[in-house]
Amino acid sequence: MTEQNPFKGRHFQAEIILLCVRWYLRYALSSRDLAEMMSERGLHVDHTTVYRWVQRYAPELEKRCRPSLKACSDS
Template sequence: MGIFSGRHFPREIILWAVRWYCRYGVSYRDLEEMMTERGVPVDHTTIYRWVQKYAPELDKHTRWYRQVPDWQARSWRVDETYIRV
């Protein structure tokens, strides 16, 4: 059983709302309005519950993709350019 089983809305809608909230910092009421404009009537308290439940799961699954490799964290690249005027 997946973490989205038994939900009223499809998992794409839930992920859409949670990602917008986490990435862009949109308020729950603004997010409710945006979703309604796109034809998804959902209440702001439902979005709040989704964020509380699924944001930690998203963080856990995407943490590997957000890691900075060691060679990028330790070194700096500098390029000098000379222009004659």
């Protein structure tokens, strides 16, 4: 994802993609659950598409979020 715009050429907007990826990583939701949730909101997304988004964008999100997380103590 060293491109200028990592979402260029995608069918869905970047906000939709990031929302699905964040919900997948944060909550115990499957890709089928997310596809159903998006369907309820009027967006028809296949569960395999959500899974591919997670595979592509999750490592980059982790890399960008990791430095801002606070260190835990050993106590």
